[in-house]
Amino acid sequence: MIDAISFKNGTFRYLDQRYLPLQELHVETRDHREAIEAIKTLAVRGAPLIGASAGYTVVLGVNSFKGSKEEFPAYFGQLIKDVEASRPTAVNLFFATKKMKAVYDANFEGDSLETLKTKMTDEAHKIYNDEVDNCDRIARHGVEQIKRDCADILKTRKLNVLTHCNTGTLACCGIGTALGVIRLAWQEGLIERVITAESRPLLQGLRLTAWELEHDGIPFISISDSSSAFLMQRGMIDFGVVGADRITANGDTANKIGTYAHAVSANHHGIPFYIAAPVSTIDITLKEGAQIPIEERNADELRTIFGTQVATPTTPVLNYAFDVTPGTLLRGIITEKKAVVGNYETGLREICS
Numbered sequence: 001m002i003d004a005i006s007f008k009n010g011t012f013r014y015l016d017q018r019y020l021p022l023q024e025l026h027v028e029t030r031d032h033r034e035a036i037e038a039i040k041t042l043a044v045r046g047a048p049l050i051g052a053s054a055g056y057t058v059v060l061g062v063n064s065f066k067g068s069k070e071e072f073p074a075y076f077g078q079l080i081k082d083v084e085a086s087r088p089t090a091v092n093l094f095f096a097t098k099k100m101k102a103v104y105d106a107n108f109e110g111d112s113l114e115t116l117k118t119k120m121t122d123e124a125h126k127i128y129n130d131e132v133d134n135c136d137r138i139a140r141h142g143v144e145q146i147k148r149d150c151a152d153i154l155k156t157r158k159l160n161v162l163t164h165c166n167t168g169t170l171a172c173c174g175i176g177t178a179l180g181v182i183r184l185a186w187q188e189g190l191i192e193r194v195i196t197a198e199s200r201p202l203l204q205g206l207r208l209t210a211w212e213l214e215h216d217g218i219p220f221i222s223i224s225d226s227s228s229a230f231l232m233q234r235g236m237i238d239f240g241v242v243g244a245d246r247i248t249a250n251g252d253t254a255n256k257i258g259t260y261a262h263a264v265s266a267n268h269h270g271i272p273f274y275i276a277a278p279v280s281t282i283d284i285t286l287k288e289g290a291q292i293p294i295e296e297r298n299a300d301e302l303r304t305i306f307g308t309q310v311a312t313p314t315t316p317v318l319n320y321a322f323d324v325t326p327g328t329l330l331r332g333i334i335t336e337k338k339a340v341v342g343n344y345e346t347g348l349r350e351i352c353s
């Protein structure tokens, strides 16, 4: 398995995804500020992995505290704020800090700081291990849903699947969410070919998903984001499955910019389009997608391509990192608990209770 992140003996180790696929560079740190920077710069990325990394980052911060127990509450509060300021959209990050705060609330008064640090480390590992398990369950539910929805096609041939950005081990701790569904579907002989949309501007699809699929020996082709509608029109895509960064109570879903366009095209062509994500990505407190904070990133991510200037430094740019796909365009939302199909208000509330 690809070693995206790990935490051993107080050291956080991550594979710096900015250099993939051309260079596999692992970084080790015991400094929570460096770990926060790794999340901000997408050295570490992907909603579930961001959540797990946020948990370990809190542990790094707690471990480096040298003050008195009386000084700890203020320090811990600032640490949580700093971690939560790293990226705004993936709700997994806040799911993780909420878990870490719960350990603090339950144990600070009665425990020594050393015991508290141990309990927080255990919680961070639990966040990571739960996401590994969630991927396997999501994959199972996803494959069963695809077998139902694509049964007619499967009578005569295998399926061609579109995916966007990266939702594999590099994003999810385990086999992946959408890519986990694809991996299991491939193992079960359902997949002819994977079509990975490049995912401008940081090219998570062209660089990372392609690297993971090549690593697994799964046949794929990469396309420009704007090609998906044309391939659908030509009958080259049978279904789409992507990940998520935040899903609201009505099924509206924030995911990498470009997802909405794929979903509109899929809907136009009558092609099933799924979200695959753990329950930790569902924000049931938000009624609809318009409430999701959408990250705007540095304009130079568009003006340059990995260090090469392609537009003038003064070119005006709007660089949204995510868009929001209405639940009405989704065939289903596949979670570790079940595939929610149809009434998302009811179905999502049920699995979040």
Ligand SMILES: CSC[C@H]1O[C@H](OP(=O)(O)O)[C@H](O)[C@@H]1O
Pocket: 042, 045, 046, 047, 048, 164, 165, 166, 167, 168, 171, 172, 177, 178, 204, 242, 243, 244, 245, 254, 255, 256, 257, 321
């Ligand atoms: C399995 S969720 C991965 C999710 O996160 C990605 O965003 P980023 O690369 O900016 O962290 C993208 O939205 C993926 O779908």
